[in-house]
Amino acid sequence: MVFLALLALILGMMYGLFGLNIQPIDFLAEHTDYLLYVLMFLVGISVGMHHGLLEKIKEYHVKILMIPAGIIVGSFLGGVVCSFLTKTPVNVGTAIACGLGWYSLSGVSIGNLAGAAFGSIAFLSNLMREIFSFFTIPWIARHLNYYSCIAPAGATSEDTTLPMMIRYTNEETVVMSVLNGVICSAMVPVLISFCYSVL
Amino acid sequence: MDILLVMCIGVLIGNRFFPEKWKKGNEKAQIICTVLLIFFMGVKIGKMDNIWNEIASMGLTSFLFFFIPSLFSLILVYVLTRIFMKSGRKGDR
Structure with missing residues (x-):
């Protein structure tokens, strides 16, 4: 599956780079939300067929919040370390790290707040986070545990990186991944503003 | 949602x-x-637009801002789930 994913990504990038214009592909590329909805519907069916799963998730109760909390605190601390390493102001560095993989939003917001150069760094670093987390999921699932696969994915765990979660973890982790993505996505704008203005 | x-x-x-x-x-x-x-x-x-130019000029700084926060998140989530969640233990995967 990793090979297939890598091949699909490379072919897609080549299509985009060479400026090809095939109408149905361009149309679908602009409307991937619908494809994601189809995938989520199918995943929902798999989850529903797995009897006893929802009871297990209820058992965890507030412990479910541990994953987004760990991601946010870890990213924030990472942002502090990066600020010192790169001599970036701490408020900007933590704001960049708190993009949690949501490159479009963090790039634009940090660009508006701290200037185009930091906006570009926010954009690129969060894009890298999305792409690299995508391909590290199989390794993390094998060597650490399924929940840890959600950590590098951050806010993207409900959409872009979800297909890899589906392939390499289990139904329970997929549900947690979606919940985590919703929480992290809601927190990104709040965290960026908080880090930039308060610190 | x-x-x-x-x-x-x-x-x-x-x-x-x-x-x-x-x-x-x-x-x-x-x-x-x-x-x-x-x-x-x-x-x-x-x-x-300009994605390759941007990677060339700000690549290393961006890499650090991607790598370190991702690594810290990974470590923290791994430790927390291993301690507090039953199937977070490696044997229960």
């Missing part, structure tokens, strides 16, 4: 009405959707 709603509808159908014999077909359809989503992600990246 839409995505949660769509997933919940799927859960309901899977739990009440979906025939067991279509399980494999559902899994294959998921793979097809997955590969298509990855392909379109690549298309979007490939079409971004």
Whole structure:
């Protein structure tokens, strides 16, 4: 599956780079939300067929919040370390790290707040986070545990990186991944503003 | 939030009405959707203006801002889930 994913990504990038214009592909590329909805519907069916799963998730109760909390605190601390390493102001560095993989939003917001150069760094670093987390999921699932696969994915765990979660973890982790993505996505704008203005 | 709603509808159908014999077909359809989503992600990246120039000029700083926060998140989530969640232990995967 990793090979297939890598091949699909490379072919897609080549299509985009060479400026090809095939109408149905361009149309679908602009409307991937619908494809994601189809995938989520199918995943929902798999989850529903797995009897006893929802009871297990209820058992965890507030412990479910541990994953987004760990991601946010870890990213924030990472942002502090990066600020010192790169001599970036701490408020900007933590704001960049708190993009949690949501490159479009963090790039634009940090660009508006701290200037185009930091906006570009926010954009690129969060894009890298999305792409690299995508391909590290199989390794993390094998060597650490399924929940840890959600950590590098951050806010993207409900959409872009979800297909890899589906392939390499289990139904329970997929549900947690979606919940985590919703929480992290809601927190990104709040965290960026908080880090930039308060610190 | 839409995505949660769509997933919940799927859960309901899977739990009440979906025939067991279509399980494999559902899994294959998921793979097809997955590969298509990855392909379109690549298309979007490939079409971004100046993406390669930006990577060349701010690549290292951006790499640090991606790598260290991701690593710290990974370590923290791994430790927390190993301690507090039953299936977070390696043997229960």
